[in-house]
Amino acid sequence: MHFMPSLYSTSSAAEADMIDSGMMRSLGDYTRLAYGGMFFHGSVVPNIPDNAFFSLHPQAPNHNGPDISYMATVREMPPAAPLVTLKEQIELGLATAEGHQTWTPEFQKPDLAQVSSSTAPLASLPIFEPRQTTSRKEAFELSYIRAKALNTHYGLTIDDIVNLSHKFFDMHRDDIIIRDIGAHALLSIQHNLVAGTLAPFAKESRKIQGLLDDVLTFKVSAGYMLTEIGHGLDAKNLETEVRLQSDGSFILHTPRLEASKFVPPSMPVAGIPRIAVVMAKLIVHGEDFGLRPVVVALSDGKQMCKGVTSRLLPYMSGIQAPYAITSFNNVALSSTAVLGSLEKPRSMRDNFFHQIARIAPGTLAMSMIMIPALKIVTYITGKYSLRRTVGVANKERISIICFRTQQMPILHALAQLAVMTPFANKSIEWFKDTSFKPQVRQGFAVILKAVFIQMAQRSIPEMVERCGAQGLFQHNQICDADNMIRACAISEGDALVVSIRLAVELCLGKYEMPSATNTDCLLAKYEAGLAQEAWDIVSSIPAEHHSQEFNRLFIPQCKPLVLGIGHRMVYETALAAGVDSDLLALYEAGAVKENLDWYTEKGLLTRQSFREMENRALDSIEPRLDELLDDLNMEPYVTAPISEQSLFKDFVQGLPTFTGATEYSVL
Template identity: 35%
Template sequence: MPRFWHPTFDLRTELLSPQQRILLSYKRAQAVLQASALTFRDVQALTPAFVSMHKHPILALDVGCANILACHVNLFLGTLAQSVLRRPDLLPLFRQALRGEVIGNFLLTEVGHGLDIMGLETEAVKLDDGFILRTPTDSACKFMPPTTSHPDISKVAIVFARLLIEDVDHGVHPFLVPTSDAGRMRPGISAVLLPPRSGACPLDYALTSFNNIKLPSSALLGNIDLLQDHHAALKKYVQRIVVGQMCVPFVAVTGLKMAACIGVHYSLRRHVRGRKGNVIPIMSFRTQQLPMLYALATAYVLDVWADEAAQALRRINVEDAVLEGMAVVFKTTVCRLALRSYREVAERLGAQGTFGHNFVAQIEMDIRGLVIAEGDVTTTAIRLYSELLQRKYTLPACVHGDTILARHARGIHDQCMHILHSLPGGHRDPEFNDLLLPQCERGVLALGCSYAYSKALDSGVASPLLDLFECAAIRLDAAWYAENENIGEKQRLLRENKAVHAALSHTREYVDGLHITEAISAPIMHEATWNLECAIRCIETSAFAE
């Protein structure tokens, strides 16, 4: 997808009401769809055009827009593509959705069941001429997807429901359901708008329920041949969630590049006066240098790892357990490292950093939401690491297995294996919950740091940035490195100090190398835009007073 801009991204969203911002996010999503010009093959085969759309800088500026597109393009269109090949009657709808003329949703999770998708309650009762779709209990309401009516756009959803044929449960299957026309919900469908999420980009997240909706026989998107194996059928239907786990973190990486850029620019332009009257930039202080340089280093390393993740999407079958495992590692690592940097950078921006229009605080809250989207990282990490410990399958070995980060990942795995072997009941022992579940995300994060560092080594990332990333990983588990690598607190500080000194003189060069500055409009970036911001606020306050 080429770099492009759209006038909607020049609007000052902090001056809009939540409802106006929601409508703006939909307008932006349509603009991105039209500019990306995706095809059926792009969506089905996960081509560079598909990946490029998810990595475009403008999505980090409006994560509400990014959420619309993630649900619409990957989950809705990606799932629909599985049926289009044997159902050509679906192609006109598919093409409409590609152009943004209708918006699609993916209604899987229920408010009472969370990640327990085998326990879904929504029912589709088979009739001679179709189905009756119903929400039998309050706990069966579909949770989160933005299904409220839009004044100008129709919405349609893939709804997962339990198929009942003559009172016999045939498992959970997807159904195609028009949920709203322009300006109104379809009869019998209710979408209750959820309260806004604190600090994040607003979107019309909702609780959706169905009151005996009559569906035609063609609404069933499932494959009848899979009806006998309910678990296999459902896993095949929701395989695009794995793709989402790889694509959603792209926004976090882009956001981290922006946060690092904002933090450095502010730290270089902001000055304080010393006792002798001399004026120095706050970037002169180590407490300012550390979060900015750590953010830069992490952004560089995760960015090249994201390129490898994009290649893996095209190289490995989405039904492969290895891709599913790597997706969990990628999402867990990117989101956890990015969130730590967002918080540290935002705190060093002072009071200005707490405002959403200066980006960093808002992207932190948005990515906290993405930690849960497409599978909560703690839960998915527990499942993955438990299966690795039980040797159900293995992940690819780290290319550079001799690095300190690779040894850390192996060390945690060996420690957990030792604990597992000591449990009389194995993975079903009650102490597995007490001793090993809390280690699972730690182990996954260690794997991710070693993979990312290894890829950065091969991609030519500058040595000072590599050293800083290594220091960032060490401080995440300082006790292990002290016990196993002889890196106590003094040694850690000396390594950190050496890395900072090597990187500091190249800071502007590293920021320019991110190629992201032109996409950032945060007033805090430059003195002139900050002064203009203050002038606009003054005018608005005066007008309000009158």
């Protein structure tokens, strides 16, 4: 299938060579490391609790050790909340969750309710109730218990993970994610990154098979450690070393502070043993043999293993998880700890991408979290807008949803949601289709990520504003969703960086993406126009200034180009899937609105004609707003008090209340 011929079809072989060498030199880390980029698994970190204190213990001098002279120990003082009640509820809820039958999905219809229906009963269990007053330690433990409950419910097998089953992807877009984002992050890392990395080696080793079984059943908590404090986008240059010893064993070592792993959890939590797949460079007789996955025990669930130091990071709102800085001080490992061949690879670059191969399905799967995030914010904002009233003339009160400014972000979000699920389903199909080149399959994941992130980042902040001050409070669930999309934008491959890589490789003619099926569509015209502009920029850059000018002129156009491709593909997929024509028309208007200046510049629209186009679509949907909100089937997952009057009254009655009988003279 031919894609964007104007982008590179006029290039001669000599021009292609010039572009290839110049682009790749000028891009540096962008092109080489796009899929090895800032993998912030969870990407936001928790706060130090009020009931915690630290003791610092000097470590014995070690000239070969990392540039860290103290080991920090976190000690918990007795929490204010009664732990017994929480534990009893957790045990009851977990027992109930384990009694649920493992879910078998039906995946025929691309409707919004489909991927959320399986966990609706779980949302009502005590362990999934919102808890605003738990200590930090309790919050950590609760996230792990919830992750175990969800793990039991889904019952993913190694076949699900290796073959990327529908159940695997549905776990990544389940509406229950919003109840505890940290629990989902743990589960995704456990299955996609850790189990996915271990799986190819399980047939050759009973020990690896046994560990894999423990990971799948959550008998151990498993982390994936790639990026370091000093190496995010340039993860290919990471410094953590695993040195081969003369007896065949290994030593894992962090040479300096900047080489410490950042940010996967590593401290003991909930009594669950913790292991990690640590990406380190293999050193054989002093020579770098490239990246290898290394299996490392971090803790027995109660205390850290010898030589492993975990430094708990402060809280960054959104996810209750013990994100950390982790370092290794000459940790002795067995001869089986390093996975794969010990031979030096022919290509260090190819070896790097081979070892982190599970990042690609993670790019696709983690991006699907945008669906439940956008759904819950849309539902809460919509229901709040329907019930909230303001006073007008004659002392009457009207719902704020009567105002067009209140309607627009909600209706646009509903249109986006209508097209997201069909495109997610189609992208899964494309990603698993081995008739496509691996780069093309990864390209589908990048396109979905770029478009879904843009949709959520545009719509959710607008709806947060439409909820006023109440939208900023965590108990109303909206701000957590807003924080989550920021985390997802840089997890499993930074959205900007992977978009740059995709655009550059398309421009180089290394592969093609599916071309437009209807070139007369407004979005297809925009895509073709950007492609032509990109080629014009590249062909106009003098060879003697290629690297500098390429960075200055072309790199900023890469993400818009990928978004242009993506919006066209989303529209075509939704059209083929039979998405409601009114919702599809509004989605198209929203995508056009993102780049209205281009359409007016090319004479395809005027500002007035666009306003008429958008208003027609809004008018057709507005009478159905309440129905469309109900069709999201989000009620089982929503605890936000602002969404319903009865919830709000109960919330107010439960707040800490202060009254008195004193008098204080002011004037």
